[in-house]
Amino acid sequence: MTDPMADLHDRGRENFEGLVEGGKARLDALFATVPALGELAVGTVYGHLHERPALDPRTREAATLAAIVAAGMVGPPLSVHLRTGLAAGLSPAEVCEVVVQTAAFAGFPRAVSAADQLNRLFEGHGLPIPPPPSPREAVLAHLAAPDGEVAEVLAEFPRTEVQATGSDRVLVSCFGDDTVPGAVLHCAVDGGDVTSVTVFRPR
Structure with missing residues (x-):
């Protein structure tokens, strides 16, 4: 048994x-x-x-x-x-x-x-003391002064939901008037710095 x-x-x-x-x-x-x-x-x-x-x-x-x-x-x-x-x-x-x-x-x-x-x-x-900013903090700081395509996306879809999905990545859902995001930003984070942002738009 x-x-x-x-x-x-x-x-x-x-x-x-x-x-x-x-x-x-x-x-x-x-x-x-x-x-x-x-x-x-x-x-x-x-x-x-x-x-x-x-x-x-x-x-x-x-x-x-x-x-x-x-x-x-x-x-x-x-x-x-x-x-x-x-x-x-x-x-x-x-x-x-x-x-x-x-x-x-x-x-x-x-x-x-x-x-x-x-x-x-x-x-x-072997972790730094104090630790660097969290992924979400790093992305929020990055979004406060956007440039390039990210600035264009945020101008078009100004309401955002920022969600860390790991210790090195954050998803930013960008909304206009709709309940469905008009774009999603995949942000890679390393040591408290945003190293890349990939923009996804629905087809």
Whole structure:
């Protein structure tokens, strides 16, 4: 008879390995003393929740990081989900913004504790401190002083929706009076700078 929890655990380990290099070995080390806890935790978080389709991986990891900060967990949970958050496409600046947002609702002491731990985690990952602007921030700054084809698009379709879809890319939907975008800008971002913008128009 198949054990549903064991199946979830196996899928969770595979999903975690896909996010974090050497992930299976890290999980084995983390839960070496209490493997049954690892089966429950990994099966639930990465076998079940990770595969639910209602949230994309970036949003799910952002929500998870907010919950971790709110709960005051600055040990392994924050370390693990910084890794998986970055792997899911969160930028370092977005991780920091989650901490800022959480402070208003969970209290500054917990947010400050998380920020203190992030200093060490960022240093360990070789990430710049403080991080460069988030992809969305970089694109908003770029759109504030557009030129060329981008300026023409924004003049024609002045209402925009700006959505980061990864740590290095942002989609800008441009609207006129219609509810359907008249153009979409695909913005590539590197280190807080917009490196290219591709304009897509419906045929």
